[in-house]
Amino acid sequence: MNYRVITVVLLFLAFALPLVCAQKAHAIAAFTRQHKTECSTCHTLYPELNEYGQAFLKNGYVYSEKRKGDKGADKTAAAGKGEAGQADAGKSDKNEGIRLSGIPELLPLSITANQSIVYNDKAFDGDKWDFSTRSVVLQAGGAFRELAGFYATFDLFTHSSNSLLNDSNKLDELFMVWRHLFGTPVNIKFGKFEPRLSLWKKSDKIIVTSFATSAFKAGSSPFSMETTQDALEANAVVGRRLFLAGGVVDGKGRNNVDAYGHVSVKFGGTDFLGNEPELDFDRESIWDYLALTLAAYGYSGRNSDPFVTSIRNNFYRVGGDVDLLYKRLRLRGSVVTGRDTNPDFVPVTEHAKPLVFASELEYLFGSPVNFAGIFRYEYEDTGTGKVRRYIPAVAYIPLQNVKLVLQYNYENTSFINNKIALLDVSFSF
Amino acid sequence: MKTFICVMAAVVLFSTSCFAGVKTTGRGDTLNFDAAAIPSSMRASFDVMRIRCIKCHTMERTVVAITTGVAPITGQPFDRAATRAYGIKMLRKPDSNMNKQEVKVCVDLMNYLLDEASR
Numbered sequence: 343m344n345y346r347v348i349t350v351v352l353l354f355l356a357f358a359l360p361l362v363c364a365q366k367a368h369a370i371a372a373f374t375r376q377h378k379t380e381c382s383t384c385h386t387l388y389p390e391l392n393e394y395g396q397a398f399l400k401n402g403y404v405y406s407e408k409r410k411g412d413k414g415a416d417k418t419a420a421a422g423k424g425e426a427g428q429a430d431a432g433k434s435d436k437n438e439g440i441r442l443s444g445i446p447e448l449l450p451l452s453i454t455a456n457q458s459i460v461y462n463d464k465a466f467d468g469d470k471w472d473f474s475t476r477s478v479v480l481q482a483g484g485a486f487r488e489l490a491g492f493y494a495t496f497d498l499f500t501h502s503s504n505s506l507l508n509d510s511n512k513l514d515e516l517f518m519v520w521r522h523l524f525g526t527p528v529n530i531k532f533g534k535f536e537p538r539l540s541l542w543k544k545s546d547k548i549i550v551t552s553f554a555t556s557a558f559k560a561g562s563s564p565f566s567m568e569t570t571q572d573a574l575e576a577n578a579v580v581g582r583r584l585f586l587a588g589g590v591v592d593g594k595g596r597n598n599v600d601a602y603g604h605v606s607v608k609f610g611g612t613d614f615l616g617n618e619p620e621l622d623f624d625r626e627s628i629w630d631y632l633a634l635t636l637a638a639y640g641y642s643g644r645n646s647d648p649f650v651t652s653i654r655n656n657f658y659r660v661g662g663d664v665d666l667l668y669k670r671l672r673l674r675g676s677v678v679t680g681r682d683t684n685p686d687f688v689p690v691t692e693h694a695k696p697l698v699f700a701s702e703l704e705y706l707f708g709s710p711v712n713f714a715g716i717f718r719y720e721y722e723d724t725g726t727g728k729v730r731r732y733i734p735a736v737a738y739i740p741l742q743n744v745k746l747v748l749q750y751n752y753e754n755t756s757f758i759n760n761k762i763a764l765l766d767v768s769f770s771f
Numbered sequence: 772m773k774t775f776i777c778v779m780a781a782v783v784l785f786s787t788s789c790f791a792g793v794k795t796t797g798r799g800d801t802l803n804f805d806a807a808a809i810p811s812s813m814r815a816s817f818d819v820m821r822i823r824c825i826k827c828h829t830m831e832r833t834v835v836a837i838t839t840g841v842a843p844i845t846g847q848p849f850d851r852a853a854t855r856a857y858g859i860k861m862l863r864k865p866d867s868n869m870n871k872q873e874v875k876v877c878v879d880l881m882n883y884l885l886d887e888a889s890r
Contacts, residue, residue: 377844378844379844380827380828382827382866394860405845405846405847611863612863618856618859618863620859621859621862623858623875624875630862630871631863669865670865706865708866709867710866711866
């Protein structure tokens, strides 16, 4: 076993060494290009979001609101003093037509690709090494001035063994957020997206695998919380630290709609609009660095056998998340339970009561941050047996848009113990 | 006349960008505050800023924010409230690795530079 571990480590180093010498980070994904800022503005190690990235997401892909009484940025820039001010004003004015049309100045497209080397001790086909797991995703995102935000992801290529493949078509996400409907805090989100249940989008993580609480499926039911669906959602940040979301999902081939709701509250840290907390520079307090976010959510829906639509499964999910941040340390916990009346779509119904729990401890290293140590524990009981996963991992970003992850999945089930080592290289441009 | 032209050419050749109240050196990525123009009482603060801030971004960003009064990324006004907010943001951001005292002196320095820039 030792030589295998050594092989994986050597491979990791072989990938990493040519990249170590790089001195400057030039992340160039869509938002970076658009806002001319580095990835670390919104991410810890991409694509995991930091507090500011969470606020940017909740704010419909628009930077935090202008303060009351402030002049518009363009006017202020135009009145700027000195050469830099004039240069900045020039940047704002030179494409006035494009700006007035509401069109992003740069085509808001980017590509994220990843390539994995997987070693599976218990591979079904006996092929323990797999170098062919890869994906290429085209992304688009931005805002039409401050009126609406938009986001899309299109799977250009996804390896068939990728467990995240959740739909046969290639368009994974496409939605628009109409911000601040008629001057209210309410945003309307419409299109194909991940209904807001958990605190974290499926992409909001450093390691490769999704949280079990978001990814699990009961029996043959195609539903998982991270599956993107055709939905209409209203959400709002209330009082800066309370976030509410509720929506309906169009079930394919039936008249009924699924419904869901989410509430989250944040204590300490940057608020949901991206404003920093007030603190005293002359006095230490634990709240200077501590941020605690709590969430609760529920989903009620039904689905049916794709071949015999009369056989239906009514289900619900309820769950809660906790996200604790203190300086470089982050602890995430999530629990979901629920009930499925007929998850295997069989004539004789068999109820299932899934219970899934996941927790992740993460510590960031470096200044700027370029390394993370992670340990995740997951417990999954969906009625077909209990699964426990222990996932230690390390991640390194030689540049802000290039990431290497080395993770080991030890999966303990009632029948078998799976051991999977994975080296993943991903990059975004 | 020849002397005048030579002098003017030398002035043009060796001149660098500067702002009404804040002296700067360089341009583009190398744009920075002129260390010689920083009062000696704030030189230590400037050293903290010079070393810490460039870990993640160039000093150009800070210079532009202070001299124009507009934060170049967000497009929002860069005033005393903003220097404090950015200070807190950098304090809490692990990338900066700054402690409270370091952030405090940088905020004080930025406030001083804002005052100078507004003259």
